[in-house]
Amino acid sequence: xxxxxxxxxxxxxxxxxxxxxxxxxxxxxxxxxxxxxxxxxxxxxxxxxxxxxxxxxxxxxxxxxxxxxxxxxxxxxxxxxxxxxxxxxxxxxxxxxxxxxxxxxxxxxxxxxxxxxxxxxxxxxxxxxxxxxxxxxxxxxxxxxxxxxxxxxxxxxxxxxxxxxxxxxxxxxxxxxxxxxxxxxxxxxxxxxxxxxxxxxxxxxxxxxxxxxxxxxxxxxxxxxxxxxxxxxxxxxxxxxxxxxxxxxxxxxxxxxxxxxxxxxxxxxxxxxxxxxxxxxxxxxxxxxxxxxxxxxxxxxxxxxxxxxxxxxxxxxxxxxxxxxxxxxxxxxxxxxxxx
Numbered sequence: 001x002x003x004x005x006x007x008x009x010x011x012x013x014x015x016x017x018x019x020x021x022x023x024x025x026x027x028x029x030x031x032x033x034x035x036x037x038x039x040x041x042x043x044x045x046x047x048x049x050x051x052x053x054x055x056x057x058x059x060x061x062x063x064x065x066x067x068x069x070x071x072x073x074x075x076x077x078x079x080x081x082x083x084x085x086x087x088x089x090x091x092x093x094x095x096x097x098x099x100x101x102x103x104x105x106x107x108x109x110x111x112x113x114x115x116x117x118x119x120x121x122x123x124x125x126x127x128x129x130x131x132x133x134x135x136x137x138x139x140x141x142x143x144x145x146x147x148x149x150x151x152x153x154x155x156x157x158x159x160x161x162x163x164x165x166x167x168x169x170x171x172x173x174x175x176x177x178x179x180x181x182x183x184x185x186x187x188x189x190x191x192x193x194x195x196x197x198x199x200x201x202x203x204x205x206x207x208x209x210x211x212x213x214x215x216x217x218x219x220x221x222x223x224x225x226x227x228x229x230x231x232x233x234x235x236x237x238x239x240x241x242x243x244x245x246x247x248x249x250x251x252x253x254x255x256x257x258x259x260x261x262x263x264x265x266x267x268x269x270x271x272x273x274x275x276x277x278x279x280x281x282x283x284x285x286x287x288x289x290x291x292x293x294x295x296x297x298x299x300x301x302x303x304x305x306x307x308x309x310x311x312x313x314x315x316x317x318x319x320x321x322x323x324x325x326x327x328x329x330x331x332x333x334x335x336x337x338x339x340x
Contacts, residue, residue, distance in 0.1 A: 017093060018325040019058070019114065020072070020231045026060035026116040028231070029072040032080050034100065039078035042106035043068030049088035050096065051114040057092050060116035062136070067113035074108035082106055120157055120197050122218060124175040129163035129220040132175040135197065143178035145187065145210035146171030152192035153200070154218045160196045163220035164264060165299055170217040177212040224264055224300055226321060228279040233267035233323040236279040239287050239300065241308055246287035249311050250275030250319035256295035257303065258321045264299050267323035274320040281315035289313060 018038075019028035030041050051066035082103045086096035117136055125131030133149075134141045146169075154166035190200035221240075229235025237248045250273075258270035289311035293303035 016324060017054070017057075018231075018233075019054075019116075020075070026055070026058070026118045027072070027114065029070070029075055029111050029113045030054060031075060034078075034080045037078055039080035040075035040108060041084065041112040042079050042082035042103055043110045043112040044106065045083050045085060046112040050084050050086045050093075050112075051116070052088045053086045053090045053093050053096060054114050055116035058116065060118060062117045064115040064117055067115060068110065070109050070111040070113075072111075072113040075111050076108070079103040079106050079108065079111075084112075120160060122157070122161065122163075122175075122220075123178075125217070125219070129158070129161065130175075130218065132173070132178055132215050132217045133157065134178060134180070140180060142181040143212060143215040145182055146214045146216040147210060148187045148189065149216045153188050153190045153197070154220075155192045156188075156190045156194045156197050156200060157218055158220035161220065164223045165221040166218065167221050168219040170219065171214060173213050173215040173217075175215075175217040178215050179212075182210055182212065182215075224261065226261075226265065226267075226323075227282070229320070229322070231325070233262070233265065233325050234279075234321070236277070236282055236318050236320045237261060237300075238282060241285075241287050244284055246285035247282035247315060247318045248291060249286055249289040249313040249317050251313060251317070252290050252292060253319045257291050257293045257300075258323075259295045260293045260297045260300050260303060261321050262323035265323065267325055269324045270321065271324050272322040274322065275317065277316050277318040277320075279318070279320040282318050283315070285309055286311045286313065286315070286318075 016033040018031050019026065020031055031038050032041065046066050046068055048063055048066045051063035055063040079102070080100060082099045084096055084098040090096050119136045121134050122128060122131035123134050133144045135144065149169055151166055151169060154169050158164060158166045188197060188200040188202050190197070194200050223240040225238050226232060226235035227238050238245050239248060253273055253275065255270050255273060258273045262268055262270045287308055288305045290306040291303055292305065297303050
């Protein structure tokens, strides 16, 4: 998730920021991109008001805490921001007061982070990529009625959670009944290409016959992942086939292939491709070799390759990818944020 590259393309300022850490996409060390390098933020004056702005900007719900003292691990490279002062009601972090430079008076032991509440989750399934749909409204989790839920809605939730493609929509409280409220505004009507469920249009009308025995559930494919990197958007490429995770050979692997992986995982743009098991060798089968994507495919399995399990390499040739994360653009003319 991302902030701060001061470049202009067609009147749009690209301002990336991201959360990097093991706690998930809505918690982690806060990093910004400036002068072609990712850097961290010093925790001087870092308080919950600042975290509220970050969580709001990233669509991650309520800020639970503003973390200091490198709570999510020490970063590397430059410390770009210090003395951030937000009121708490700003729309973007760059609307706050801050000092932007190479802060050599602050060490990475003082890296700032945030813990936000996710806005959507899947509960009671066999993995985080299957279960009852629950969304956050204010400070309370609630369920969604199965009415009007279809594969387009499911595709958005699976993408937002980094769980690959939507496999199935299940009604009748397939994953058990929720105990919270059924949100009236959760009758979503997604086109299917939205990056987050709250960006879909919705209805405020709730049918009188909708109870928790009609809670909707989803199953996502979770057929692609990045492993052993610093976040879920960087690491060794692994794919799920016939119920078993396996690796991908770096033969002919390029930025077009990486672009498909990053898009499928909801991780923004491809930043780098790393071969020779840069993130460590995997185990199990090598599922894909000679991958050749055009770059426009929606999922890696749609790209040309030598065929499942057909290869002439070993685990020392595992390919890795680094993605930018979710990218946010600020439009000068319309004074609004656009999510890529």
